[in-house]
Amino acid sequence: MHDIRAIRENPEAFDAALARRGLDAMSPQILALDAERRSRIAEAEAAQAEQNSASKEVGAAKARGDDAEFERLRALVAEKKGAIAQKQTEAGELDQQLRDLLMGIPNLPLDSVPDGADEDDNVEIRRWGEPRGFDFAPAEHFEIAGVIPGMDFETAAKLSGSRFVVLKGGVARIHRALAQFMLDLHVEEHGLQETWCPVLVVEEMMVGTSQLPKFGEDSYQTREGWWLIPTSEVTLTNTVHGDLVDHATLPRRMTAHSQCFRSEAGSAGRDTSGMLRQHQFEKVEMVSITDAVTGLDEHARMTRCAEAVLEALELPYRTVVLCAGDMGFGARITHDLEVWLPGQDKYREISSVSYCGDFQARRMNARYRPEGGGKPEFVHALNGSGLAVGRALIAVLENGQQADGSVELPAALHPYLRGKTRLTSEGVLA
Structure with missing residues (x-):
């Protein structure tokens, strides 16, 4: 299987190596899927940070008797918990799609391997x-x-x-x-x-x-x-x-x-x-x-x-x-x-x-x-x-x-x- 980091760093070299095997360029498809996956991970992390912040404020609102703020923050924590779960699920599905895609791509020939079709x-x-x-x-x-x-x-x-x-x-x-x-x-x-x-x-x-x-x-x-x-x-x-x-x-x-x-x-x-x-x-x-x-x-x-x-x-x-x-x-x-x-x-x-x-x-x-x-x-x-x-x-x-x-x-x-x-x-x- 291929190293996604290497593809990110030099997609042109990756596609050139695939071309030597007679295959079309695949880095655009791979990197688009990878970017979408990383976006979901970032969204989950941002929601987690907001949930953590709201969780801390819940106790403070209760201590000062601010019932309205307390209920708002509790609802926000629940909302972020759901958002985290959804984004993590989406990220996991995208990760599996990326893995499946990479699993189907052959290894890259060394530079010393001669060019040819058959x-x-x-x-x-x-x-x-x-x-x-x-x-x-x-x-x-x-x-x-x-x-x-x-x-x-x-x-x-x-x-x-x-x-x-x-x-x-x-x-x-x-x-x-x-x-x-x-x-x-x-x-x-x-x-x-x-x-x-x-x-x-x-x-x-x-x-x-x-x-x-x-x-x-x-x-x-x-x-x-x-x-x-x-x-x-x-x-x-x-x-x-x-x-x-x-x-x-x-x-x-x-x-x-x-x-x-x-x-x-x-x-x-x-x-x-x-x-x-x-x-x-x-x-x-x-x-x-x-x-x-x-x-x-x-x-x-x-x-x-x-x-x-x-x-x-x-x-x-x-x-x-x-x-x-x-x-x-x-x-x-x-x-x-x-x-x-x-x-x-x-x-x-x-x-x-x-x-x-x-x-x-x-x-x-x-x-x-x-x-x-x-x-x-x-x-x-x-x-x-x-x-x-x-x-x-x-x-x-x-x-x-x-x-x-x-x-x-x-x-x-x-x-x-x-x-x-x-x-x-x-x-x-x-």
């Missing part, structure tokens, strides 16, 4: 690995002979409908091994704290990380009112919800492997084949809670943590910085990692690493007290996939496929598969 304007900043040459036409993951027995979309559709999958046998083991490998790498080499969290959260937590109120249709809500998390960014970031954090504990670096749930409301017709875009999937998420000084350094560090996973899995990728028009709602800057998928003959996103500044912290009211004292400040939050497990599975299968329909698996996974090194064309680990 993914075509994103800027590649580095590339790792060379896509492998094939002496046959590489298949997509769900067409590889050794994968077909272990990736069952028909049964999943019977159980749950479209955009679900049942993994079996060797494919299921590779999927599990990937998640375990990622967690171990982040914990043992990157210094992240492994965390296990619920996948059901109360609505306030979804508001805190900006999935709500604007993007409710993208997630699932239970009959009891809980929300299914779209990613463990929601739970990990909200661990500091409402807290005054000890600055000495920052940065807090966390990782979690979880089931994730998304309705994919805006993706009709996109990636309907295979398991690239599913309603239920798994991710190993990374979240850092830090301060304003170290936020951008932490963003670079988190990006490297995600890149290290792809390098260990021997998967070619490229890192791009998203343009202002393509960034997610809560981000100030985002690096996307795109892994090479030979079956599609293109790079596809497998991780987004975003620095959100204090945007989420204002919604969560999460603060820290600076070292040496001083006024509490909002924490800064970052999140990133490290990685999306299903998409990593796709990449491993497609990049390792052989002409006979078997799949050679990266060495990093061998210990997690009890020494097995490949998926045979019959779908068995060997």
